[in-house]
Amino acid sequence: MDTMATITLDSLRKEFDNGRIVAVDDLSVGVEDGEFITVVGPSGCGKSTTLRMVAGLESPTSGHIRIGDEDVTDQHARKRDVAMVFQNYALYPHKTVMENMAFGLRMSTDLSKEERRERVRETAQMMGIEDLLDDKPDELSGGQKQRVALGRAIVREPDVFLFDEPLSNLDAKLRTTMRTEIQRLQNEFGITSLYVTHDQEEAMTMGDRIVILKDGKLQQVGRPKDVYENPANEFVGGFVGSPSMNFLDVVVERDGDRVVLVADDGSFSYRLSKSFSAALRDATHEDELRIGIRPEDVFTATEGSNLIDSTVGVVEPIGSDNYLHLDIGPDFIARVASDIEPEIDETISITFDESDLHVFHPRTGETLLRDEPARRAAPASN
Amino acid sequence: MDTMATITLDSLRKEFDNGRIVAVDDLSVGVEDGEFITVVGPSGCGKSTTLRMVAGLESPTSGHIRIGDEDVTDQHARKRDVAMVFQNYALYPHKTVMENMAFGLRMSTDLSKEERRERVRETAQMMGIEDLLDDKPDELSGGQKQRVALGRAIVREPDVFLFDEPLSNLDAKLRTTMRTEIQRLQNEFGITSLYVTHDQEEAMTMGDRIVILKDGKLQQVGRPKDVYENPANEFVGGFVGSPSMNFLDVVVERDGDRVVLVADDGSFSYRLSKSFSAALRDATHEDELRIGIRPEDVFTATEGSNLIDSTVGVVEPIGSDNYLHLDIGPDFIARVASDIEPEIDETISITFDESDLHVFHPRTGETLLRDEPARRAAPASN
Amino acid sequence: MSTASRVARRVEDIPFLDKRDASLLFVLPGLFVFSAFMLFPVVYLIGISFTDAAPANLFAGEGALSVLTFGEATFIGIKNYVDVLFGGTFRIVLFGQSIATLPINGQFWNSFGVTWLFVATSVALKIAFSLGLALVVTAERVRGKRIMRSLIILPMGLPSIFTITVWRGIFSSAEFGLANQLLTMFGLETVSWLSERWLAFAAYNVTEMWLAYPFMVIITVSALQDVPDELHEAAMVDGASYVSRFFHVTLPSIKRPVFFASILTAAASFQQFLIPFVFNEGGPARQNELIVVYGYREALSFSEYGRGAAISIIALLFIGAFMWLNVKRGRLADGVNDA
Amino acid sequence: MSLLDTIGRKLKGDAETVAKAPVEAARDVRYTVAAIQRGELSPVEPLKTVGSTLGALVLVSLLLFPIYWILIAALSGTGGSIYSSSGLKLFPEAPSLVPFLWVVGDLIVQGYDIVVDIPITNVAVVFSTPQLTLLDVSAIQPGTIGRVAFGSFELFPGFAVEPVENPSAFKSFFWNSLTVAIPTVIIAMSLVVPAAYALSRREFIFRRKILFVYVLLTQVGGGLGIALLIGLYTVYVQLGINDNKLALAVYYAATAVPFNTWLLKTYMDGIPVSYEEAAVVDGAPPWRVVVEVILPLSTAGLATVFIFTFLTGWTEFVVAQTLLGTDNYTLPVGLYSLISEYSIPWARFSAFALTFASPIMLVYLFAQRYIEGGLSFGGVEG
Amino acid sequence: VGVQESSSDGSESDSDGSGETATDSGTDETDASEPAGSASVWYQLAEPEIPGRKSAIEQFNEASKHTVSGSDISDMRKKTTSAIPAGQGPQSFEWAHDWVGDYTQREFVVDQRDEIDIDLDVFTSDAREAIQFEGNLVGLPHDAETVALVYNKDIVDEPPETVADMVAVMEEFHDPGNNKYGLGMPFADGYFLSAWARAFDGYLFDKDADPRIGVALPETVKGVQFAVDNFVPYMPNDPAYEPQAAAFAEGNAAFAINGPWYLSTLNEKGIDYGVAKLPAPEGGKPRPYTGITMWYFSKAMANGGADADAGRSFIEWYTTNEDIALKAAEEQGSIPVLKSLVDSGDLPDTVEGFSEAVKQGSPMPTHPDMRKVWDPVKAALTKAFNGKDVEQAMQSADEEIRSNLD
């Protein structure tokens, strides 16, 4: 690619049904050239709509889309140099794999038939599907179809790649394989990509950056690790990571210059360090808070401060680890090593590091302590 | 349930297409009363066929099925007291939720209309769907449909529950929720259940025991943890656990009474402890082996013996951990803590514990060192 | 139900039938009634075609038994067929020059040829028009599509005898015939629609199209709606224009249902009777006498039942072969089976 | 009857949609205008929509023009004709309802005397139901149509109305048509439905052969009627059943068998098997599966078959004309008998035809989507 | 007996002698106290004529011990050709006499010469001739019809005596651009054109002449050519009945050449018309075919019996009933064939016109071969109307007829 294929979404808004449904609401995101951006969010949050606007399959109600330097907002889909991989592959069922892959070239370039076949063959070789070129799509397995769909997009060497949940129809194993394959291709070609998925793990592992949407509104953009560690709000915190972050409602009590977080039913209390307390006091004057703690940050302990006693509900072994469902809060899960196997209804003590604590506004859900590095720098000071 | 609802599959075999396709091959499994068994395997391995034979929707080519003490092999589906939850829910689209749930009662009991409604209402309340009773299925969301499908099965209080990938149409988050819900219900009612899934994580977390099939043949039955830790063969080892177990082909070399495993391309060597060497020698005389090591058992190290140098291909952050794709073998992944973030192409040293090593026959794929406890007992003796 | 299952049990006892074959019982009544009312007349017709049946002798004789003896008609072998195919002469005229005279029945072969021509032209017309119309009433930009779709199938509700009579009026050669008024509106000369062979033929085609398009449109519309949007979108992103999309996505996707509908409608065209009959009795001068009209006229107007039967049988053979070819080639029966 | 219930509900939905259409359109216009005013939408877009819609409207009007044209002829009073030497008129000059009145004739429900003998006593009580005169065409006064139902409201202002002597025999033809069409439908449905079900769901001997024959004969069957007329007529006459409406109905049903069986079978193929399986597992015996699940789900297919078979009986002309005696003339034959040797009373002829067709047209109007669904040869796709 | 009473009721309502004939015959039969029969009769009428026919049948049923039921048939030829041989036919059906030969040959109708009780002399000679074929008497006539000149009194003051006069009027009035036409005449129909085709001693078919088929004779061709030259330029462009009829019926044509059945349409449309005999061409005289509408003795009468009696007595009653004939003349413009009426001078003007036209012409041939003449002639006339060479067209029609007759 010689052109700079950045994508800029500028206050994009899309309404359906004469404004009754706002699918995308004031979305502004910039995608760097060669970047792989994953878009994630719950069902109906507007991911596909966003992607389709970039592809030109929907026209925005307001706002602008730029690819490279060009404003493509009003450009027809077929004029934009984008390739798209669809959830159901959308392979032309009556064309052979060869014809499927060559179709885009035929429509958008003026290569001769021979050149087209040559290009297709090269790509097919790269994708390991050269043996399938004469087959029709319905003779292919799911993974093969997926490969063909990818190949069809790649062979056109577009400025921009769009993926709409391309892996959601594959089974778990194949999904992992194809995920790696897409990453490999992306590394190889460095084509700017927008990748929609509802699977946060996929989003996390694949994206250079990750865009999180909810109800058509942008929640957060950032590198997966940043998003994971510093979720902008409760929603992002809960959405990213599996199993989900555990949330607890607490009351803020003071004990000198320390803050003590007490469960609203009084079942436990957690005493914060001085520096954390200070930071928290600076950040908010709320009496109640919502705290979040990730399952892997919860550990069992028998001694030390801030121990929380809880009853084990279910023990889920996933092989490498065990998930303990605890009765501290609703759906409270601790991820522990696989050799920790308490009995059901056993009472165990757990705790977590203050540094792993996420603090959210009880009503808006906004993260209250954003500036983590300061706090992280002194984890041992409690 | 007052009857003992065990399920016994006895040398079950199912052929299709006049024997051209053997979907299930000599399958014998016993299910205890109240047990929750998950059946897992790649697509087309015969999971659904097995389930459908138990339900009575297919009749076995040979072999027997017993539910409780009764041989039901030739019994018609509607005579068997089983309930089934289908992948696409199979809710009758023309009936309301109430009618959907009451249908089974109407067909298989002689309760009065009022009693039926009462039973349905109770169940619906338990499932949290009492507000939906007058809706038609297509007015429901995926999760609600799923609940109704479950409710429809539960309300009949059958001897046996059958599930055919009931969660595969839901998105990741909802899947986790529903998974817990099914477990809760199973705990509550203790109905013998057979649960088919292609998602090994689902199988692992949900099953009291897990049945692994491949090409219609039984690979292993056992508690999830046992299966995870002691896979019967390479296939099970690779299938269970995510990311997959890493496999390496090695040549067995001797160094006195120690065995050294050398990569077939010579890129690394791994020296075993005496006891392990002895055990290995007892188990096999093969010159070549296939070893398996789980990603979470691989750790980075800078000192110590058995260090293996490797180049980092991709770093996949999943938040709680990072996956490092290493060039030691094909798709070799190490799961490391999320703060270990090597650069791409950086060379790092990794190693793993001998005790975490799985050894397979290079051709049959059988596990060669089965009797783990002995070996595990002395992990530090190398 | 219980009788059915008892019968089912009986059937199981027949060696080569197994239990599942009992389902044949569901199909047999329909098959039986159909055969009784359709195939028996065909067999009867075949019988008649070998006799000199005419009203006078066919109905002679008493009782149901005489059905089987064809009344008092006498067996005359294949004379009817020979007459139909080879009786008379056929002059091939080119540029007003008679170039050859063949010993064949000109009337029959003319009718035969014009029938196939009619099938070809009317089917082509029906497909093209219905496809266009279906595209219009499913077009994204068009509002009120549902209502339009409801409206355009209304002609299907009118009795065809009436519709055709009305179209006869439309194609009146008079200056004030509707078709002629249209021509006048566009500043063209009025024409004598039904008294000029090819104009009349064209009029048949248009009328046939109007009669058949609702059915075709319904099928095409539902086929169009079954084309996944994703395919269109994929093609759009691939850079295909509307026309390319039509040829590369739409057409291949709706090919089979439309093909199927075309075969049905081709068979209907082949058997068209009322249009030529009402318009000008297959005229002018029997030039456009479609095969069914021909057989009908021979049989009923000239009381040559045997001959009419022979013509009908020949027509049947051809339409049967045509259908058979298409069903085989289009794998229509297979397609449904594999589904 | 849940089938009727469903249909009722669908009809209500349709009616609501139609009723709300103007509101929706207004909303649409307002929304579009607002968007244009905000400068977010190029005015060309709505113009394109308006243009396309107008184009489509013109096309539809052209297509329906013949129907409108004959309506004008019918409304032009008894002298109306489609051959108008005075040029094309788009509106009737002296609109008149007389032809329609002539067609409809008197609508008088005769009064009945109901005699009830009171036991023991010799007294009998006589109830006389009043004679209900809905329409008495021979005594009709200008401006009175609709008065019965609408009080003083004149239903058709501006249309000439005069007393009609000797109204047509429409009602008797109508009755004949009904008594032919209804048995046709009943017979055809009872032949077609089980066969379609068996062909779609069961495997049995000769299945493929029968299907093949049916597909082969789908259309040949209907149209061959004329070619077979001689044979048919002779046979009927010899059996003495030529002037028998029931025999005609059986004949129609027979001709309808192949096409409709095939049609319904194709439709049923599209119903997922899992519904059926769910019902079986729920304990439903086979016939209940059919009645409770398959038939309700085949509504569109059944509706289509219903309409098609009904139409056969309702509109078929040639065979009816040949077989039936005057007393049993059905509507189309009755219609044709209006034509005398030389001339056609166009106004009455058209009014007759339109009155005759209007119920069918109404059905089409409402059942359009069922027919569309029923005729989507989904199963042909391959 | 009650029957006698009611039939004498009938005779009371009859005013004069010819009515008595009918009554007499009725009485003669019932004397033998034969059983009452029931007969069905078929007719195919235009809508306005049906009520009259029905009431006539009712009248008969009241007056006679027999019962007759009448049915309006939608396609008489088809129905009779299929039903009668199958034994499903009626006792009688009403149609013009042109099927006499054909149907006699096909044994659809039967000779009842010896059975009937009336004197054929009450009918005009043309009518008498028309109902017989090769010595068979296969029905009784009740009226005659032919085409005559109908003119619009608003446009034409006096009916023209010659074609030349007529052309002059047409020339003046004809203006198709403004929807004005000189003449409306269903040109392609041999029946309508027969007056001109036979005006110069040509003929279409004559079983006694040589050649029997006269279609291509120079005289016939001349006649057709005459019509083409003098009429076609002033007619609407469609030779079929409907459009031609429409032009005059809407007041847009000066003349029509049409039959009595046309008058009801004209009355409905409120046209002020007159009927006159056909104008004479130069050097020839118009000789239209006339049709005698008759009640056929259908095959069902062959075996006699009460039902046949019923049918026969109905036919006899109907055909000799002056009231009916007169009423039909007044209301439908039909031309009576009862001599008593024809000579009485009581007929309405319009019927007079037709009557004179009938006198100009002669009945259509009854020979069965005539059936094979109509269609080819129709095709030839269509060609002629459309400007094809008349001689060639007639020639090929001639050939076709001959080959069909083989």
Ligand SMILES: Nc1ncnc2c1ncn2[C@@H]1O[C@H](COP(=O)(O)OP(=O)(O)OP(=O)(O)O)[C@@H](O)[C@H]1O
């Ligand atoms: N063509 C349309 N007409 C009306 N509403 C629409 C249309 N397309 C999308 N929507 C609505 O817009 C919202 C966003 O839809 P979108 O398809 O973008 O969600 P998504 O994030 O892709 O969800 P999913 O994960 O289920 O695919 C939803 O509420 C949806 O119902």
Ligand SMILES: Nc1ncnc2c1ncn2[C@@H]1O[C@H](COP(=O)(O)OP(=O)(O)OP(=O)(O)O)[C@@H](O)[C@H]1O
């Ligand atoms: N009705 C059938 N006719 C022919 N072959 C069948 C039939 N049903 C299943 N098979 C074959 O039997 C094998 C096992 O199928 P089955 O549906 O049990 O697999 P599965 O494990 O459920 O797969 P998946 O995860 O895709 O649902 C497959 O090879 C399949 O093709």
Ligand SMILES: [Mg+2]
């Ligand atoms: Mg989406």
Ligand SMILES: [Mg+2]
């Ligand atoms: Mg399965």
